[in-house]
Amino acid sequence: MFDLVPQNCQTPRIAVFGVGGCGCNTIKQLSLSPLGDNVELIAVNTDAQSLLISNSSTRLQIGPETTKGLGAGARPQKGFEAAEESQAALREHIELADIIFVTGGMGGGTGTGAIPFMAAIAKDLNKPLVAVVTTPFSFEGHQRGLLAQNGVDDLMQHASAVIVLPNDQLVKALDKKVSIVNAFYESNRILQDVLQGLTTTISQSGLINIDLNDFIAVVSHQGRAAMGVARQVAGEDLQLTINKALKNPLLEEVKLSKAKGAIVSVMATESIELSQYNSIGETLQQQLDPSALVIIGLTIVPELDCELELMVIATGIQEGAESEFEIFTELQQPKVTKSQDQIQTKSHNERFDANELVNLHDFLKQKSTSSANEDHGDDELEIPTYTRNQRAVN
Numbered sequence: 001m002f003d004l005v006p007q008n009c010q011t012p013r014i015a016v017f018g019v020g021g022c023g024c025n026t027i028k029q030l031s032l033s034p035l036g037d038n039v040e041l042i043a044v045n046t047d048a049q050s051l052l053i054s055n056s057s058t059r060l061q062i063g064p065e066t067t068k069g070l071g072a073g074a075r076p077q078k079g080f081e082a083a084e085e086s087q088a089a090l091r092e093h094i095e096l097a098d099i100i101f102v103t104g105g106m107g108g109g110t111g112t113g114a115i116p117f118m119a120a121i122a123k124d125l126n127k128p129l130v131a132v133v134t135t136p137f138s139f140e141g142h143q144r145g146l147l148a149q150n151g152v153d154d155l156m157q158h159a160s161a162v163i164v165l166p167n168d169q170l171v172k173a174l175d176k177k178v179s180i181v182n183a184f185y186e187s188n189r190i191l192q193d194v195l196q197g198l199t200t201t202i203s204q205s206g207l208i209n210i211d212l213n214d215f216i217a218v219v220s221h222q223g224r225a226a227m228g229v230a231r232q233v234a235g236e237d238l239q240l241t242i243n244k245a246l247k248n249p250l251l252e253e254v255k256l257s258k259a260k261g262a263i264v265s266v267m268a269t270e271s272i273e274l275s276q277y278n279s280i281g282e283t284l285q286q287q288l289d290p291s292a293l294v295i296i297g298l299t300i301v302p303e304l305d306c307e308l309e310l311m312v313i314a315t316g317i318q319e320g321a322e323s324e325f326e327i328f329t330e331l332q333q334p335k336v337t338k339s340q341d342q343i344q345t346k347s348h349n350e351r352f353d354a355n356e357l358v359n360l361h362d363f364l365k366q367k368s369t370s371s372a373n374e375d376h377g378d379d380e381l382e383i384p385t386y387t388r389n390q391r392a393v394n
């Protein structure tokens with residue numbers, strides 16, 4: 001459970017619920033990742049036995065009367081009733097967090113029934129809830145696929161954002177042949193990366209932070225969310241990396257130009273250049289709805305083993321939008337149609353100490369002023385206060 005938060009606390013409290021068999025497996029894997037103290041992992045299941053072997057600090061058995069400690073038998077109605085029976089405990093945990101992630105597999109009983117119920121509680125409490133759910137492998141059969149689809153539709157009525165990662169796609173993304181036995185395990189590693197990326201992005205480790213209000217503004221667009229990740233290897237053109245992220249197999253086949261917002265997390269070494277940074281924002285802005293809010297967070301990782309890592313989460317994609325990935329093939333030399341000033345950014349909220357956070361807009365202004373007024377080389381980045389402080393601490 002979270003401790004009471006002091007008034008001046010700057011770190012958003014993040015609750016990650018793993019619901020049902022898949023969800024509990026995912027957060028078990030996630031517990032192996034380095035996560036901040038502000039992140040709490042909560043295992044939720046109807047199946048008492050599988051909860052016993054979960055290593056989460058918080059475990060919640062839902063619906064002890066409804067399922068008598070067994071699973072929900074691939075009946076979403078049972079999962080729903082179990083969540084309803086335990087709604088007081090679920091509500092209590094949801095209420096304590098600033099932002100909630102819920103992960104689980106759609107297609108069974110517990111996750112498919114309980115996750116939409118939890119999303120409805122969060123909506124009622126006015127808390128942002130991002131669901132990261134899988135859909136079944138094709139080898140699991142048509143019936144599970146149908147249950148999953150209904151579950152996702154239901155979830156979309158309540159969650160702030162729904163990221164659907166089809167299990168088939170997750171395994172494809174691994175770029176290697178995996179046996180059926182390993183398929184679940186391997187795909188959990190990707191779920192682990194996705195959730196770790198999300199929680200790190202909104203925790204305060206970056207040079208340019210994405211604050212909680214920015215995050216909420218972007219994830220609160222109703223509709224589908226999609227995400228992609230890519231790494232820029234030495235010598236690779238940045239546009240190619242951006243295109244790779246946008247065409248990433250983790251992205252469902254959705255029309256990105258319909259996206260109403262995007263969160264971009266850039267991890268780079270200290271040698272990242274301002275032009276590279278601008279290019280990422282400009283390229284993405286061209287791909288989304290012209291009124292879309294794009295926020296970009298940058299984290300400096302001195303020991304990064306590639307030039308740059310990109311994670312893009314596009315939100316508010318309306319249903320019925322067909323695939324439009326072809327548009328990215330034309331992007332090798334994108335025409336810049338917007339100045340950086342036209343990219344919308346938000347000022348950070350008062351919960352955060354202005355000395356410790358650097359807003360993208362401020363950062364860019366600072367960069368252009370310093371290169372205009374000061375006598376140093378183009379590639380010498382002034383070190384913002386936050387990084388200096390961090391270095392002093394280390």
Ligand SMILES: Nc1nc2c(ncn2[C@@H]2O[C@H](COP(=O)(O)OP(=O)(O)OP(=O)(O)O)[C@@H](O)[C@H]2O)c(=O)[nH]1
Nearest residue numbers: 020021022071072073074105107108109110111136
């Ligand atoms: N990626 C991944 N998917 C899983 C895993 N376990 C299950 N799934 C998927 O999630 C779907 C639902 O399975 P579970 O999570 O076990 O089901 P549940 O929500 O616990 O529901 P019940 O077993 O009916 O109580 C399955 O059809 C699989 O597609 C896992 O470890 N990794």
